[in-house]
Amino acid sequence: MDMSFSASAITGFAERPSAKTPDGQSALSIIAALARDAVADAGLDRDQVDGLLLTIPVFGYSAFFPSVVADNLGLNLSYFDVVELGGASSAGMIWRAAAAIEAGLCNHVLCVTADLSGGEHTPFGLLLPPGDAEFEQPFGASPPNAGYAMIARRHMHEFGTRPEQLAKIAVSQRANALKTPGALFGDTPLTIDDVLQSKLVFDPLHLFEIVSPCTGGAAVIVSRRSAAPDNGHPPVLLLGAGEAGSHTSITSRRDITTSWAKDSAARAFAMAGVTPENADFAQIYDCYTIAVLMFLEDLGFCAKGHGGAFVTERDMGFGGDFPCNTNGGQLSFGQAGAAGGMTHVVEGVRQLMGRAGERQVAGASVGVVHGNGGVMSDQVTLVLGNGG
Template sequence: MAHGFSRARTAIVGAATFGVGGCANVSAVDMTAKAALLALADAGLELSDVDALYTSAPYEALGGLELAEYLGITPKVTDCNRTGGSAFEVYVQQAALALDAGLIDCALIAYGSNPQSHPPAGVGMTRQSPWEAPYRPLAPLSSYALAASRHMHLYGTTREQLAEVAVAARKWAQLNPEAAVREPLTIADVLNARMVSDPLTVRDCCLFNDGAAAVVMVRADRARDCAKRPVAVLGAAHTVTHREISSMPDLTVTGAAISGAQAFAQAACGPAEVDLVMVYDAFTITPILFLEDLGFCPKGEGGRFVQGGAVAPGGRLAMNTNGGGLSCVHPGMYGLFLLVECVRQLRGEAGDRQLQKADIALAHGNGGVLSSQATVLLGTTATI
């Protein structure tokens, strides 16, 4: 045990997506419920087995209650936190601890949103910062642009290197029939796209489309009897460093340096042993920051690390193999889709994009404006 977390005592046994790309005429809660039922069927379990429900309804403050009512279940534990896109990795940590303690027996983590088909009345951060509002930033885009500009200033990172992240994601998306955008994309396409918040163009920014996802977790002893090969939870950690970007201690160092180190200690492995890296790519700067902070390259080397197709198919590190939030799906919050792709790769269910070796996968969620960081390490039975 490390940092109070029991390695491989729990597992993900079901995973599914629904409505990725476009889901017109279906409400967000309908989408969430459909993904939940698909994930339970994937595990060979029933709704009656679920006694813990974790969700983050995008535009409903009481989303946990709404989904429980919709599904007709009475869970012992319900959570609907507000850490943004990192919420779902946080849920894995919380569910693993609750399962291991015997508080619950089966956890359902689910999310669905359709901002493309049903644009919300208000998009972006929930309130304007009294310190930042006078500068009229585009929230949250301008915050990430600040981080990108600072990284470029300190370390010589280039716009071409940022573009490498988007191009690699698109190449993975072209291998994924579920990905929403699969047209060819070049470095020049990214650089010449409409500038949104300098230095980020529209192609440096994630999609804003529909999608739902769900995963199911149980204890390891029960996981052996489920329908699919279980994926062990090897480690999970979370940290919060700030709320506003103006309060971020260092624009080029995220809390991933903390959550990643803790998760690796729990999992008893290091970056060199990870076969798949699924990192939140709301903007092209975020994977560069996370690769550094998680230990895949030194601080300041992220831009050079991704050059030359290094994180594209055939590169030295498999990253965001579903196409990521940049080319596959980003329905307001993306963190749960990271976990689903990890499960699919570790089970050997990823089709044309399947990795030849996939035993350990890392899912890293990001919330707010680089504010909340959560890291989960998953492994096949061979890693236990």
């Protein structure tokens, strides 16, 4: 992308605690609460919000969704859209909001996501896509578990990646979650033995290497900098963004140990004028432990095939030498369906605003947020910076 996002900044955010059950909530009611809190955090009035970006929740979607949400929130919009890139949707919203502001379409964009852990009679898993009808379904390879298991097994075969290296990712993120209010597993420590002795869901992936669905959501406000009020905390700048993708099924990929994140990251870092070495932290989409390990390679934090060694050698806690998923990520904070990716955006913003409390990364000024949709399908990379 040959463009700049210098006119805009992230000015506020909101996040709901993760919950195991909907407990009478709807996606729309969560969106309403998040909108109220994010607008207030940005120092705005509701009437100042003239842009809206949403993704499609697994539970609670309706036709004309932006109009339904705008009607319920009482918004008068000059720009609105739905971004549907799976787990990359939230990161994709941020650069689209900034681009809309750069184009003069609006001044303050509410980017909001919410979803439920399941309906009263419908388990979450039954609503997931069944997989490719020709190359996956006939062999019982139902995504996403089968796809990520195949990726993990191939990575182990090609590069010697070990189960305990993948397990360490889950353990590191759980330690971060213990300091995160509202985390789904914020009160239960985890060890490598716990991970490797948990149920083998889809060889070689264990239960604690896979996200748990929850109810929740998060939101951010992207504002025109010249129209942003002084709200008491520094704005967060979008220094660079990149997007890439080509497939829905990994059967279309020639090499399943490499993702399009290498392309989205290259574009984002080039636009930002920085390198991976400049990042003070990374918030990486973590539907499975193998996803984090592969993205460490593809985003440029280590060479291809060296992800296992990188994880072994580095401290990925919020106080370590490579802070990663500092709120616990989706593995421990929880994955609120289609809203899951926004927790990475919000945590990145929170760190750069200096509002992360006990888990604040000291001196954080540049951070990377990465979103992943499907089985390594849609990839979006953001490079964020402290604008204070």
